[in-house]
Amino acid sequence: MSATKEVVVRLTKYKNVLEKLRSLGFVKVFSDNLADAVGVSPALVRKDFSVFGLTGKKRAGYQVDDLIAQLNRILGVDEVQRVIVVGCGKIGTALMRYRGFARERIRVVAGFDVDPSKIDPNAPIPIRDINEMPYIVKSEKIQVAILAVPETVAAQVAEALIAAGIRGILNFAPILLKSQNNVVVQNINIALELENLFCLLRFAEQGLDRGRP
Amino acid sequence: MSATKEVVVRLTKYKNVLEKLRSLGFVKVFSDNLADAVGVSPALVRKDFSVFGLTGKKRAGYQVDDLIAQLNRILGVDEVQRVIVVGCGKIGTALMRYRGFARERIRVVAGFDVDPSKIDPNAPIPIRDINEMPYIVKSEKIQVAILAVPETVAAQVAEALIAAGIRGILNFAPILLKSQNNVVVQNINIALELENLFCLLRFAEQGLDRGRP
DNA sequence: CGCAATATGTGAAATCCTTCACGAGTGAGC
DNA sequence: GCTCACTCGTGAAGGATTTCACATATTGCG
Known part of the structure; x- marks a missing residue:
């Protein structure tokens, strides 16, 4: 199923978050947690996972260890x-x-x-x-x-x-x-990137429409 | 008109390309040229411009100088x-x-x-x-x-x-x-970014679907 | 001067991506 | 062991963004 670049980026982000969670001792995780950490909606997390056949359990969320292993397999970054x-x-x-x-x-x-x-x-x-x-x-x-x-x-x-x-x-x-x-x-x-930052600031300040008067 | 972040990013890219073109002595430019340089379609360039009231002439394309001035005004990056x-x-x-x-x-x-x-x-x-x-x-x-x-x-x-x-x-x-x-x-x-690069490489090599067998 | 070629500007269509909403399991608590 | 609150998985709906396609204007040229 055509995985666009954005999906790969998100998967990598999930993986990074999961590794942090694991190092903190977390064993299971919910789509809400990952969504918060990465800045997307829970539904999108689940959708992303479902595209790659990553599944959790209905009330227990996802196993952190398991998920990391699967993501590593999918993303192909097992070795250095x-x-x-x-x-x-x-x-x-x-x-x-x-x-x-x-x-x-x-x-x-x-x-x-x-x-x-x-x-x-x-x-x-x-x-x-x-x-x-x-x-x-x-x-x-x-x-x-x-x-x-x-x-x-x-x-x-x-x-x-x-x-x-x-x-x-x-x-x-x-x-x-x-x-x-x-x-x-x-x-x-x-x-x-810096230029964009300045522009976005500018836009944030004075509204977004700056076309013809 | 709600200008999303992506549009701002593209406008900045157009501006950068235009400045390079100007330094090369270009006076006018077509949507095709900008599209090629930035990696988008010509139609999108025109659409982006039209949102901000940037207009060209029907057969002469856009004036480089003029366009840069307008973009600077819109993006608000006149001063240092x-x-x-x-x-x-x-x-x-x-x-x-x-x-x-x-x-x-x-x-x-x-x-x-x-x-x-x-x-x-x-x-x-x-x-x-x-x-x-x-x-x-x-x-x-x-x-x-x-x-x-x-x-x-x-x-x-x-x-x-x-x-x-x-x-x-x-x-x-x-x-x-x-x-x-x-x-x-x-x-x-x-x-x-590097991780993503490796993943994208991997995907490019062996197709994009790596879900359940 | 008139014509033909060519590039713009833009509504409509298409595509892509995200969120919604809800059925269906499942674990926890009593 | 039963119930119930909770979370997943996913088709359908919704938005947003991009492309299409064509009317329109302009310019260069014969």
């Missing part, structure tokens, strides 16, 4: 996910050392840059020359890359990544990369 | 937008120095942290003690904050921000802050 970071500027290095990744079973295998002064193959997370990227991608069977290079070279580096066999890109460069022919792209444009 | 960064760890400092902000007329006024060793009020962008945050927010009339603190204190710091008068938060901490009572929150959960 390996990723590379391309572009080791400010954002790139910050991401390489980001602690949040460990908790989610994500491991940064290596960083890449063009600047020779940044290269350090002996660091805990090695930083290599961008020219080595294709070999590492192949030998390590890397599928996903975080792109954090300047705007001017972003498109070109993205193509190099795809050519090297990368199948998913998390793009922090301020250009809109398009998902095409079996390469999935997720764009995170920080400046754009 | 000022923002603070709370939490000057890896991500926080990277954001403080992020170049993409300058281009979008966003200025980071100050950073805040609890760690005394990080404080440096004389830096180009000063880093101050978090306790000074409420005063700076008030005196500088700051409305928007970027939140980049560890998970454990994120909720608490967010409350402090709201109490100090902040009206919009761009949240990089891995908890879901909820937009409530006239505070707009935009969550960017990097680990979650």
Whole structure:
């Protein structure tokens, strides 16, 4: 049943919430709880689950352990996910050392840059020359890359990544990369998000209609 | 006319594309061009514009200059937008120095942290003690904050921000802050985005239905 | 100057997504 | 063990958003 991107996003959110609940000692959970935590309606939680055959019991809700196991199976994130970071500027290095990744079973295998002064193959997370990227991608069977290079070279580096066999890109460069022919792209444009925030504020303040007078 | 968040996001994207086009010397533009660049259908571009009374000419498309001016008016981003960064760890400092902000007329006024060793009020962008945050927010009339603190204190710091008068938060901490009572929150959960990327890849590979057998 | 090509603007249709509402089990309490 | 309040699962209804399709206007060109 065509699962859209939004559904996958929600499933992942459910899973994260469930893991927090489990660490707090929860054993069962109701659709209301998950709905609150994720910010959707209870009906939608149940609907999402039903699409994937996740079932609970009529008065006992869902078993937390069970649900996590099922979600992991569905989402396919049982093992550690390996990723590379391309572009080791400010954002790139910050991401390489980001602690949040460990908790989610994500491991940064290596960083890449063009600047020779940044290269350090002996660091805990090695930083290599961008020219080595294709070999590492192949030998390590890397599928996903975080792109954090300047705007001017972003498109070109993205193509190099795809050519090297990368199948998913998390793009922090301020250009809109398009998902095409079996390469999935997720764009995170920080400046754009901020701009939107300002706009939404503005709209929230003075009503939503600002068309012709 | 109830403008949803999605419409605002698209308008901002149009504006960004238009500015790139203008810098390339374009004078007029068609809905097709914008649609391609933003990844939507031409009809939607026209519909979005019509909602806000943005009009073009029947065979000449839209005037780039004109359109940008109108969008700026509608989106309310004529002047420089000022923002603070709370939490000057890896991500926080990277954001403080992020170049993409300058281009979008966003200025980071100050950073805040609890760690005394990080404080440096004389830096180009000063880093101050978090306790000074409420005063700076008030005196500088700051409305928007970027939140980049560890998970454990994120909720608490967010409350402090709201109490100090902040009206919009761009949240990089891995908890879901909820937009409530006239505070707009935009969550960017990097680990979650990566997880989603892996899942989408997985789904793209082996079809979308993975429910009961 | 008139025509034909082309792009806009918009009501109507279609599609997609969410919520509603209710039947049906089920666990807890007495 | 019986009852009852409670929660799931789901078809149908409802909304919202996007696309369609075409009348209409404009411009370039012969």
